[in-house]
Amino acid sequence: MQADIQKTEQEKHTAETISMKNVSKVYDNGHTAVQNVDLTIKEGDFVSFVGPSGCGKSTIFKMVAGLTTITEGHIHLFNKEIDSSDRDSRDLAYVFQDATLLPWLNIEKNVRMPLTFQSIKKEEQNKMVQETLELVGLKGYERAMPRELSGGMKMRVSIARALVSKPKLLLMDEPFGALDEITRQNLQEELLRIWNSQKMTVLFITHNVFESVYLSNRVAVMTASPGKVDDVIDIPLSYPRNSDVRTAPEFSNLVAEISEKLKN
């Protein structure tokens, strides 16, 4: 890892990227997915969400991204209240739980798509796409169609598509769930590198407590029925983190603490 990743306290901004106030979500079928969530996320945070299946993690992400209505409460994003009809105030990318690729575009075009909505020169686009595809280990699959990929490869295309546009806010819904350990660790390293160098804010859903501790500076632990944020745990491990961190006793303690919370 490069030297510029070494962050200092001054470099950290303190602007709020996201602030949720008393947020609830009741779906049209009457199901309360999320209840009374208060949460503030500062610029440059890397917050992981862990919690049982169906506890409302994806729902919170969708509300933050303006993809579903907020039944009660308010969410401010970049200091502006979210309104799902509003299209201008966001600079975010989202890795959905499913890969959600456009089936009629090949891999290269799928990844390039977000760039085509910005005024970026073609050659620049090519470069960015190539770099990102390499990053997720899909070089050589540019011309393949989505249906010709394995499950994990599709997910990696989706990750590449989110990373390619260098967003200020990145929402990732279980991005590495379908990946093997090696690929996963590579992508974790890359993600941390990008996060650090681009000073973006990352919200990350995972079922892997190790992963959440390894990556984040905060872990939000959720409980189900109805979905609530039970606790937000600080991870006081310094960046850059390397494989040594994983074996540190502090690390194990944090993992144990979070796992314990999840059990109740």
Next chain:
Amino acid sequence: MQADIQKTEQEKHTAETISMKNVSKVYDNGHTAVQNVDLTIKEGDFVSFVGPSGCGKSTIFKMVAGLTTITEGHIHLFNKEIDSSDRDSRDLAYVFQDATLLPWLNIEKNVRMPLTFQSIKKEEQNKMVQETLELVGLKGYERAMPRELSGGMKMRVSIARALVSKPKLLLMDEPFGALDEITRQNLQEELLRIWNSQKMTVLFITHNVFESVYLSNRVAVMTASPGKVDDVIDIPLSYPRNSDVRTAPEFSNLVAEISEKLKN
């Protein structure tokens, strides 16, 4: 766990459930997904497949299930050669990598579906569906439609649908990937219980080496480009396995061994 799970050597059948001889798969686009795989799986085995993303795990499963053609070599299933047009010789269930639910049926009907193809009485069906839904923790969601579920819940419906019909051979393609640790452990226990009590054969894809060691009596380690089975490792831990097993040094050694193989 009950006493009857305690298996003896005599109880084990030695019939071959699956035998693959020199199996290769080249997709229509010319991509060689699997090359020259030889593998024999005996009745009652629990074999996990681990390997990098895109190495051909799903492809092998699809060939075994007769869902895709075998380009070269032969696969025998229950001592009969597979022919993808043949429909009678199999008694297997398959959890696909994606949930693949029928969007127009509610959860209960989705799970019931495999039973409706067998001559099982309605009340019996109801009982089986209820039990299985409870097992995967989806009691109360009988009337929900697939689109109203979270990612992990959909996957659990898919698991329930595979388990409900009590197949002789169960193929599971990353069934627990989208689940949190607690739910995952519960389902692991349940799966082992069902496997033991029903004496079925299970093929299991996972990216979690702990999981593969915990569940299986054999782990097939695959390598990519082209996809091959690199090694098949015996897991000489006795069943029933409980959480103690996870902390046994033997367990850690096996995990380390497999992880090491995967790194190369």
Next chain:
Amino acid sequence: ACGSGEENSGAEADSSELEEAKLVTNWFAQPEHGGNYAALVEGMYEEEGLEMEIEPGGPEISATQIVASGDADFGYTSGEDLVIARDEGIPLVAIGAIFQESPYVLISHEGQVDSFEDLEGKTVFTATAVGYWEYIKEEYELEEVEERAYTGSLAEFVDNENAVTQGYMTSEPYSLDEQGVDIDYLKVSDSGFESYGNVIFTTEDMIENNPEKVQAFMNATVAGWEYYRDNPDETNTYLQEQNPDLTEEKMEYSKEAMDEIVYGGDAEENGFGYMEADNWQTLQDNMNQLDLTSSEEDIEEAFNMEFLEEAHNE
């Protein structure tokens, strides 16, 4: 030749032994079919031992084909179509002509057309490929005529001062008059084109195998038309039931307009339905000349006066 004689020869028959018969006309029920309906309403067909069904035609219903196929026994057609049918090898035989001359008129806006020569330069709506129009074009050396398909709608005609449309003398002039459009018309029969209208026909087969039926039909038909001439009221009421769009005035107009061509001309002397071999011959010659047909056959084959004469002798 087979089984003639012993069967009911025109006398009253037991209603239980009525023989089914079917006539297909060329349009929805209207006074132009009055005599046949009169025979039906007044029980004349029944008296002749026929259980008669009259099926109205329509814009695209081809009575020639229906009768040729044996689905109906008798039909209405025009003289031209009969000649064409025979030329095509369809063995139809005319057994009476309701209209002694062509009922078609060429309608123009008032003061625009006085003679057939005046048609030059007009826009003319006629049914596609009709014989009389081919004849008029040739006979009056019309070269600058814009020909358009007549589709049953008069709106385009009314909209265009320069237009001429075909029509039935018993019908369109009345409609236009009702709408306050001032018109003139030329009778096609004045052009020199000789043709019968509403020709009643059957098949050669029928005449050969069941002449009694043809005779019975003709007896009642002639009686019906003679009756209808002076007593149209009951029949008209029936027509109106069949075709609610008919009004009293409209029927009166039609009746009046057609009396001349049904009961006038040759029919005045020779009775209803009369047909002259010379007229048929001229028609066939004209059609041949116009390349509409290329028929060499003896015109006597095309029509049969026996049944009509016998009916008049009754």
Next chain:
Amino acid sequence: MNSNVETTSIRTSGQPKAKSMSKGKSKLISVLPPLAAFIIFVGGWELLVRLLQIPHYLLPTPTAIVTAAVENAANLTTAVSVTILEAVIGFTLSVIGGVAAAILMASSKWVEKSLYPYAVILQTIPVVAIAPIIVIWFGSGMNSIVIITFLIGFFPMLSNTLIGLNATDKDMLNLMKLYKASKMKVMWRVRVPYALPYITAGLKISCTLAVIGAIVGEYIAGIGGGSGGIGYAITVSAARMETAYLFACGIAASLLGIVFFLLINMFSKWVLGSWHESELNNKD
């Protein structure tokens, strides 16, 4: 790094209320646009005809049309009911026939390849050309009209259904294969439901075509009179130059088409509403 994630509080202060419009109001809003469009359309028509002094026999005013419809109410009612009967029967046949043929063709590529060209022929052979045969085979009147209606509505049903049946998700078919489901079961349990969006799309087209079909049928094979439908009424009023009544008939036909269409729409909502994107109300 600071503790820049604030804490969460768990306030179970009653159920949150949904921010949705009252039902009555949203109903009104859904009726308003078409109503406005209607008023603009009809008003504009009346005005245009009056201002440009278009002669009534060319384009009658809406008022004249309504008057003509009222005056001929009895005739119009019979005509409409005759046409409804013909259209409904013809439509039903084309739906049954189209779906059945599509299912047959979808069961085997061979059958599809062998029969599909004849379906296209059925569709493209001009009805006028075969009208005499139809009339001879089926008699003039109802039977032939129904056949003609059937012919016109058949192909859209067939074509759309077939595409839908062939579009079934591969994974679903794989699933059924695993259940050893018979071809028939796969068809009914998966392929037909999966094709439903296409089938209802076909229904929408066919139901409006059925009205046209019935009218064309009446034109070609109708017997008119008391049992004549809208096609007959149109023929008669065209010949009589009663343009206002002609338009009334045309509009009656259109309304019939719209009613058919709305019924199919309701059916589509009912059958797809709970799962298919095109009919989902719930946008969450």
Next chain:
Amino acid sequence: MNSNVETTSIRTSGQPKAKSMSKGKSKLISVLPPLAAFIIFVGGWELLVRLLQIPHYLLPTPTAIVTAAVENAANLTTAVSVTILEAVIGFTLSVIGGVAAAILMASSKWVEKSLYPYAVILQTIPVVAIAPIIVIWFGSGMNSIVIITFLIGFFPMLSNTLIGLNATDKDMLNLMKLYKASKMKVMWRVRVPYALPYITAGLKISCTLAVIGAIVGEYIAGIGGGSGGIGYAITVSAARMETAYLFACGIAASLLGIVFFLLINMFSKWVLGSWHESELNNKD
């Protein structure tokens, strides 16, 4: 437990060969069934007519039809080319109009609700009823015929396209929302491609309807003579009772429809072949 999983060996003994039929053979097999069906159909027809001695003026034999077509080859060729021109122009207009209207309606529920009823009216208003107006406005001949063709093909395009546009996967739309894509871009980049299977289904219906439309148009607004199309030829041959030629015209129209259909089919394969289930050859 024994070691009941045998070992694997890595034999890279050359590329495995695909077990696929040679291309020529599979081509033959794909042509055979329709060919067989054709022979059975035509042969059966000829035989039936001869055996039952059906008179030629009711149902001519295939041989008689071919003879008539050959005899009138020159006329038939002009008629067909005129009809092709009309049908192609009318079809093009209905595709452009139908897709454009669907895109407009899909952009807003309000527009859809306000305009859709008029689209249904356009479809169901009997052409015969408005034929005079069409002819007066657009003149008889080509223009009016094209308009009538357009009217007939328009609705299937509109209806299918609209359903397709509304069926777009919610997740895809969400994705576009995140990219701050404008409504137009969402339409062109996602909704239209997503609707393509429905659009091609519409094209298949409209292209065959275009042939019917052109013929009906010629029937209603045709001018005949040297510039008369198949519809005119049909009228003439019907008036002349030349049944064999009449059938030849009808078959010519059908063939035209089939050719159109095949072209659209190729287009559909081209545009969907790489990704949509209904046109995927590759069944892996």
